[in-house]
Amino acid sequence: MGTVEIGQLVLHGKLIENARLEVSTTEDIYFESAVSPGFSDAHAHPQVVDVGEGGRWRDSYEWLENRKLRVNEAAIRKDKELSALLAEATILSSIIDGVTMLSLTGSLEGNIEAVKKLKATPRVVLLPTVMNLDGWSLPENIFVKYVENSFLWDGYFSLGFFVHSIKKADISMLRASYNISRKLHLPFALHLSEGIDEVDALAEALGKELDRVIAVHCIASPEKCRKAGLKVVHCPTSNIYLYNRTLGSIEHFDSLGSDWPLVTGNLFRTFQDAVKLHGATMDLLAKATLGGYEIYNIKPEGDLVAFEDPIEKVLRGESRPVYVFVKSKPIVKDGIIDPYGLSRTDVERIVRERVNYAFEKYGL
Numbered sequence: 001m002g003t004v005e006i007g008q009l010v011l012h013g014k015l016i017e018n019a020r021l022e023v024s025t026t027e028d029i030y031f032e033s034a035v036s037p038g039f040s041d042a043h044a045h046p047q048v049v050d051v052g053e054g055g056r057w058r059d060s061y062e063w064l065e066n067r068k069l070r071v072n073e074a075a076i077r078k079d080k081e082l083s084a085l086l087a088e089a090t091i092l093s094s095i096i097d098g099v100t101m102l103s104l105t106g107s108l109e110g111n112i113e114a115v116k117k118l119k120a121t122p123r124v125v126l127l128p129t130v131m132n133l134d135g136w137s138l139p140e141n142i143f144v145k146y147v148e149n150s151f152l153w154d155g156y157f158s159l160g161f162f163v164h165s166i167k168k169a170d171i172s173m174l175r176a177s178y179n180i181s182r183k184l185h186l187p188f189a190l191h192l193s194e195g196i197d198e199v200d201a202l203a204e205a206l207g208k209e210l211d212r213v214i215a216v217h218c219i220a221s222p223e224k225c226r227k228a229g230l231k232v233v234h235c236p237t238s239n240i241y242l243y244n245r246t247l248g249s250i251e252h253f254d255s256l257g258s259d260w261p262l263v264t265g266n267l268f269r270t271f272q273d274a275v276k277l278h279g280a281t282m283d284l285l286a287k288a289t290l291g292g293y294e295i296y297n298i299k300p301e302g303d304l305v306a307f308e309d310p311i312e313k314v315l316r317g318e319s320r321p322v323y324v325f326v327k328s329k330p331i332v333k334d335g336i337i338d339p340y341g342l343s344r345t346d347v348e349r350i351v352r353e354r355v356n357y358a359f360e361k362y363g364l
Contacts, residue, residue, distance in 0.1 A: 275315075
C-alpha cells in the first residue's frame with residue numbers, strides 16, 4: 001500500500017485540509033486537491049451516436065416522433081459487437097475524465113460484453129432499456145441476464161431496469177419492471193416529465209410510493225417530482241440542446257447525467273454546463289460526485305479523483321484529473337488509463353473511430 005497526501009480533499013461533500021489516504025500503489029504521491037468519490041454519471045446512452053438535427057422541441061415524444069436521424073438506431077441496438085464497442089468507448093471516455101461510477105442504459109448484451117471485456121472500468125450500473133421498439137429489452141429478458149451473470153454483481157457492477165418512458169412502453173412492461181426491481185432490490189429508472197408533466201400518470205400506473213424511483217429529466221414538473229419523493233437525474237446538456245430549457249434550481253435534482261456521452265460529451269462536459277447554470281459550489285460538486293452513488297445505493301469506499309490544481313479550479317470545471325482510483329486501485333495514472341496506456345488523445349480517437357464505424361455500417 002502507498003500513501004496519498006492531498007492538500008485539499010473534498011470527502012463526501014466536506015472539505016478537509018492536508019489529508020492522507022492509503023491506496024493500492026507502490027509509491028507515495030502528493031496532489032493539490034482530490035474529490036472522493038469521483039464523478040458519477042447517473043444516466044448515459046452509450047449506443048446513441050446521433051440525435052437528429054438540433055431543434056427546439058416541446059417534449060421528448062415530439063422529438064422522438066419527428067426527428068430525422070442519419071443512422072439506423074434499431075440496427076445498432078441489435079448489433080451486439082458494435083453496441084459493445086460503443087459502450088467500451090463510453091467507459092474509457094468517462095474514466096479518463098474522472099468518472100468513477102457510470103450508469104449505462106441501452107443494449108443489455110452489448111453493455112454486459114463491454115464490462116466483462118475491459119480491464120479498467122468505473123463502477124458500472126447496467127440499466128437495459130425496456131421499450132416497445134425493435135432491439136430493446138423485455139423485463140423477463142433482463143431477469144434472465146441478471147441470473148446468468150450473477151458473478152458480475154460484486155460491488156463493481158450491478159444491474160437494474162430502465163423503462164424508456166410512460167408512453168414508449170406498455171403499462172404491463174412498466175409494472176413488471178418495477179415489481180421485479182423491488183423484489184430483487186435493484187434500481188428502477190425512467191425518463192419522466194421530459195416536457196410533459198407525468199408524475200400523476202406514473203403514480204397511477206405503479207399504485208405505490210415513488211420514493212425508490214429514479215426519474216431522469218423532470219423538467220416539466222420539478223416541484224412535483226421532488227414532492228413525490230423521486231430521485232432526480234439532471235441532464236442539462238441534452239435538455240438545453242433539445243428544449244432550450246432545463247431544471248432551474250440545484251434543489252430540483254440529486255445527481256447529474258451526461259445522457260449522450262458519444263454525441264455531446266461525457267460527464268465532465270455536463271458538469272461544466274451545470275456550473276454555468278447553478279454556480280461553482282460545493283453542493284453542486286457533491287451532487288456531481290456522491291449524488292449518483294446515493295441514488296443507486298453504491299458504496300463509494302476507495303473511489304477518488306485527484307488533481308494538480310487547487311479545489312477552486314475543480315469546482316469551476318476547469319481542471320481535469322491526473323489520477324483516478326476505484327476501490328483504492330489506480331485506473332488512471334498521470335492522465336494515462338492503466339493497463340492500456342491510453343491518453344486522453346487516444347481515447348478521443350477511439351470515440352471518433354467507433355462513432356464513424358457506426359455511421360459507415362448503419363448510416364441512412
